[in-house]
Amino acid sequence: MTAANEALTALGLREMGERLARRAASSRELVDASLARIAATDAAVGAFLKVVPERARARAAEADARISRGERRSPLDGVPIAVKDLFLTKGVETTAASRILEGFVPPFDATVVERLEAAGAVVVGKLNMDEFAMGSSNENSAFKPCRNPHDLSRTPGGSSGGSAAAVAARQVPASLGTDTGGSIRLPASFCGVVGVKPTYGRVSRYGVIAFASSLDQVGPIARSVEDAAMLLGAIAGHDPRDMTSSTRPVDDYLASLEQGAKGLRIGVPREWFQGGVDAGVERLVRDALARYEKEGARLVEVSLPHTRYGIGAYYLIATAEASSNLARYDGVRFGLRAADARGLKETYSETRERGFGPEPKRRIMLGTYALSAGYYDAYYLRAQKVRTLIRRDFDQAFAKVDVIAGPVAPTCAFRLGERTADPLQMYLADIFTITCNLAALPGMSVPCGVHAETRLPVGLQLVGRPFDEATLLRTARALEREVGPGPEPAALTSARGGAA
């Protein structure tokens, strides 16, 4: 990788946009640099399931033509970007990291992809993930694992592992992921980047392969709060094709970004600090809180008493919805079909048996059980009531505070294979992120330092009121001004300085 390319891939989203506007760099150069970086590092990282160089270069050429005509469409026009392989991309294979969708080429784009491409962003590839967004480590990808660019023996987190790793590895300045129980925030924390899960309904779900319909949300991952805010602004807003998307106007997230933390009331949930969090992680989180106080924010203790029931409620509701959403993968109209099966019934069960990995199967089973006759009331229905209680906890807290802060996860990135034997162990990684999805609130992770012992990045989680992403971003920015962005991907420096 040449030094020039290096310099380009170190740029953030806004910076790239500015270079393009000044004609100090072309889209072709930026895209080529991104592709070169991917080529040099992705054998180690495994962030990409598919790279589309031809397509990307063609779009880059179009962007350059526009720019030279003075017809730049947006600050994102000509900037390379990548999206989780959960988003349908017209004409480009989309698999949800599952064998059951291997070879599936969608005839339409997800709305968010349409919006990005309409803004001129150049999609360079589809990112690795846990199969059907089910997982917290990207180890459930049917194709290959993804590794943490800061320590290749560790997971990048999941399910949007590839989305976070690609940004941390400087393969792209920003990416899109999805978050159902923490799947943007967790990998963002583990990879030392910024990840935002917007309020449910803020961003369109049309064309996003569904895992849990009442929990899934699309969000940006980037290396700075500002970049994340830019990207969010580009994709947010009502979509007439999604009846669960909100008609509220989209705030100008950049306008309030630099307001600082002074006067903010920051809620610190007692239940998030009752042990069970790694000492080094908690230290960093508390340091961040202390910084906020110094800035003039007021820390207020709040209580979210139903936190502990979040995992249970989630693994009934999300799996129930998933068991239904995944019923369409039956080998009839698209995707894998077990051609050697005899008869229709066998075709269904053989196709699904072969096509789904262990985690989707586990969740389909759990969800089917939770909805089945005799169990619906005790499981699914009860979980939905507990969900209301969880939401009420937050509503009550937000009567006293503007934003809630705490850890994203109990630990920093764990090693590959460390938790794969025990699903429940893996699920418990989501303890702090999951209630935010259940309550349909916006949440994000912003780097708050590097773990004293492991030197791995740690993120601070912020949760906000419905549709108050602006306050979240402003609060995150205030910390970023103090502690700076996440660390450089140490594990990849050896890849630097290699062949041009």
Place this chain on the structure above:
Amino acid sequence: MPVQDFQVVLGLEVHAQLLTRSKIFCGCSTAFGGEPNTHTCPVCLGMPGVLPLLNRQVVEFAVRTGLALGCAIQPKSVWARKNYFYPDLPKGYQISQYEAPICLGGTVTIVVDGQEKRIRLTRIHMEEDAGKNVHDVSADGASGVDLNRAGVPLMELVSEPDLRSVEEAVEYLKELRAILVCLGVNDGNLEEGSFRCDANVSIMRKGATEYGTRCEIKNMNSFRFLKQAVDYEVRRQVEIVEAGGKVMQETRLFDTVRGETRSMRSKEEAHDYRYFPEPDLPPVIVEPSLVERARAALPELPRARAARYQQALGLSPYDAGLLVSDGAVAGFFDAALAAYGKGPEAAKKVANWLTGDLARLANEAGTGPVAWRLTPAHLAGILKLVDAGTIGGPGAKQVVEEVFRTGAAPDAVVQAKGLAQVSDESAIEAAVDRVLAASAAEVERFRGGNTKLMGFFVGQVMKETKGKANPAVVNALLKRKLEG
């Protein structure tokens, strides 16, 4: 016969396809026919990542129907997923309504053997139709799936088990169908499957208070099949009970060839549909303003219309019933009458033509009033020509047939075919005089008391005038001249 000791108890579930232009959750056309999979899109194909988009017209149609049937329209109703695997169900679930349907209650009034009976409805809900499976689509015996129909909106109307005979069931279906057609929400076509009916059949000993176990019978696409199926099923259930057995609750298919019902249940367990509220769709909120608008726009329903025809227009129950059984015919009647005249006499004349000659012509052509070339204005015009004496009865028949065939103006047809009667007395008088002069002997006999010869004289005058003389005028003239 043991069957007499038993009472059949019937409940009916009607699935009515709604006459919207586009499907319930996407913009694909609902038009019938078309090559397989030519009215599909990612949404109704159940592709990954798609989301349903509710068609407003479906809700309006359901509200309209609920109001017409006296249901309680629910201000909030909820969509639910009904989960099962079948090739014609692309998502692996059907979006329907379960615990919270859009309408509750309601009634349909039927008349059997002159007796009125109110059949209660349990509920009405909205749902999407499935696609179609076809056998032997290729030489190797494979089946084919066509998803054109997947996503067509359906209304399911469930009755209470208030029906006590197949006759009552048929009347219920006819009345319900007439209402839905009148409302413009369904085309009432049983044979083509846009109006489908399943029957829940059980028996109980006469005098018993508890209902027996019911079986659901599917696939009866005509009233004849319905009768056959229910009769068979009743005999089957009676046989079981008489032999000391218990009727098993199950779903049975009517075999149209053998005239029997067959169990659909294979060795696996019955479906567990795992209903849960559809997360991709918000609850349906029906504002009072929508209800009021729908109520104000309700057309006159068949029962009320038939009553009006009898009371205000003096039509017989039979005629009234015939006219309202087809909303288009009733509409034609109203328009023709409005253009023709007022009162029972006028109504009777219009009704006679409609239920007589026009019905025959329509049957032969296989068309309904919407397609007729003969318009209400035409019919009114023809009747006026008769009143004016321009044409007689036989002439009018000819005009009606010609106008029906070509749509030409009645006046033009009368001209072209030379059907105009001569009513002018002086013109006819000459002919009458000639006939009387030539039939002196018959005149003698007539004056002698053989009054039957009037017919002879009329016939002769008609021959003399080549059928063009107005018979009434001929009669009057002959009478005058013969009787002095």
Place this chain on the structure above:
Amino acid sequence: MALSLEEVRRIAQLARLRLGPEEESRLAVQLSAILEHVAELSTLDVTGVEPMTHALAAGEGAPLREDVVQPSLAPDVALGNAPAREGTWFKVPRIIE
């Protein structure tokens, strides 16, 4: 809350998953463990609590779609990912009613 093998088989049937015997036993164990964690929910008093089945608050969404026909996909596109087709039919193994 232990799940029996029989239950696992029933659920697998409902979900159209042909599990191997090893998978069945493993899932029985794993699912039982998860259900045990989930069992904590039953200790909560949820009397009078409405279920939160929809995540978007009422009134946030858009009015309903107008009844207007939109173009459908060309059949070749609709069938573009079909594992098997016959003409414009999706082809599946014989369906026995």
